Amino acid sequence: AQSVAQPEDQVNVAEGNPLTVKCTYSVSGNPYLFWYVQYPNRGLQFLLKYITGDNLVKGSYGFEAEFNKSQTSFHLKKPSALVSDSALYFCAVSYSGNTGKLIFGQGTTLQVKP
Amino acid sequence: DTAVSQTPKYLVTQMGNDKSIKCEQNLGHDTMYWYKQDSKKFLKIMFSYNNKELIINETVPNRFSPKSPDKAHLNLHINSLELGDSAVYFCASSPLWDSTNIQYFGAGTRLSVL
Numbered sequence: 001a002q003s004v005a006q007p008e009d010q011v012n013v014a015e016g017n018p019l020t021v022k023c024t025y026s027v028s029g030n031p032y033l034f035w036y037v038q039y040p041n042r043g044l045q046f047l048l049k050y051i052t053g054d055n056l057v058k059g060s061y062g063f064e065a066e067f068n069k070s071q072t073s074f075h076l077k078k079p080s081a082l083v084s085d086s087a088l089y090f091c092a093v094s095y096s097g098n099t100g101k102l103i104f105g106q107g108t109t110l111q112v113k114p
Numbered sequence: 115d116t117a118v119s120q121t122p123k124y125l126v127t128q129m130g131n132d133k134s135i136k137c138e139q140n141l142g143h144d145t146m147y148w149y150k151q152d153s154k155k156f157l158k159i160m161f162s163y164n165n166k167e168l169i170i171n172e173t174v175p176n177r178f179s180p181k182s183p184d185k186a187h188l189n190l191h192i193n194s195l196e197l198g199d200s201a202v203y204f205c206a207s208s209p210l211w212d213s214t215n216i217q218y219f220g221a222g223t224r225l226s227v228l
Contacts, residue, residue: 026192032213032214034216041221041222042206042221042222043204043206043219043220043221043222044157044206044219045219046216046217046218049162049214049216051214052203088155090157094138094213094214095213098213098215099162099169099170099211099213100145100147100162100169100170100208100210100211100212100213100215100217101162101170101213102159102217104156104157104158106154106155106156107155107156107157109169
């Protein structure tokens with residue numbers, strides 16, 4: 001079955017430090033991978049996606065993610081965290097022929113402390 | 115001008131009632147979706163429509179009935195509400211029902227069934 005796992009419910013980082021939010025996936029065939037962010041009482045906002053090509057993708061607000069096929073991972077990273085990055089982050093996967101259906105991970109709360 | 119808008123933002127109702135949630139997008143997209151986010155923040159797709167045609171219909175009780183009068187609107191009607199229906203419901207849209215497309219989310223409707 002197709003699935004996404006975000007192994008950490010919460011990640012705590014000090015402002016200015018690098019951050020990583022982990023994501024692994026299980027999909028038959030080639031995955032299309034996405035990161036979305038949800039601020040309190042708001043809808044999800046798209047951050048970045050990997051479809052094909054360069055394994056390192058850059059997105060909004062200085063975030064980037066690296067697609068690793070052998071480890072079936074798509075970890076979200078940022079070199080220097082901001083307090084305003086504190087939010088709930090979702091990894092999601094889809095694949096060709098899936099008619100746009102996104103399968104979400106359970107979400108990781110990122111807490112950036114001043 | 116909000117790209118994907120949902121009404122109402124909050125909905126409090128009694129068990130057994132029937133209620134509707136409305137969604138409109140002004141992005142010119144062909145595809146719209148309904149997602150349910152439970153109390154643990156887990157997100158799951160319920161339905162999708164492409165240009166008024168049903169594309170995805172997940173295992174959802176038939177008390178839930180989506181309706182798409184045109185490609186800019188996707189409403190969700192829920193009959194005989196149950197306690198377990200309490201959740202945040204998100205509407206989303208994308209240009210096409212291709213799995214590589216970014217989905218744009220509304221701010222959500224928080225449904226509380228008492």
